Amino acid sequence: MKRLRVEFTTEPFDLDEAPEHAVVARDVVQNAALDAVDVGPFGNTAEGPSEQVLAAVTELLRRSLDAGATRVSLQVNVIGEDEE
Template identity: 80%
Template sequence: MRLRLEFTTEPFDLDEAPQHALVAREVVRAAELDAVDVGPFGNTAEGTVDQVVAAVGDVLRRTLDAGATRVSLQVNVIGEGAK
């Protein structure tokens, strides 16, 4: 099964990327994920169940440690049985 992860971290800072956003980008780029797209208002990536679940755990732990006060995420099934 393949999943798509979409997430954002807050609080936002329009002048420069906050530390938690930089950490989120680092985590998702270092994970074994495909179709990684990082942006100023959200990030997406795709992978297997194990890859996405591991990345979500790392994103939550590391961004909260880096000062995020909110992490919003969504995970969708995109392949092999997606309806």
Template identity: 80%
Template sequence: MRLRVEFTTEPFDLDEAPAHAVVAREVIQGAPLDTVDVGPFGNTAEGDVDAVLNAVDAMLRRSLGAGATRVSLQVNVIGEPADPADPGEADK
């Protein structure tokens, strides 16, 4: 199964990235995920179910430990690995 996770950590600081946001970004960028997109107001990553769930677990634990007071996240099932029915896979 493939998953997409979208998340934000709070509190926000528009002047510089707070420690909890930096930690969350480092965890996600260091995980064995297929795609990662980090931004100032939200982050998205996709990958295998185990990779995403392990990354989310580590991100939650480390960002809360670094001062996050709220983490909002959404997880979506986006398909099966190498499923030719997935959009774009038939073209490969």
């Protein structure tokens, strides 16, 4: 099974307080079965098995758009294969 890394941001930005769409997107990846989750004010990353990453990406897109995001930028990279 492939391992993936997703990097994402949501917009619009608010430097004073994290907007609801950003909080929702971060919650999705933090609560998913992913490895190496790193959240920050200007971008977020998470890694894991492809099925879990793709499921989390689908959920974060739906939920962050529903929470008011006007743009979600993301990049998904294959970073290797899980040992079985």
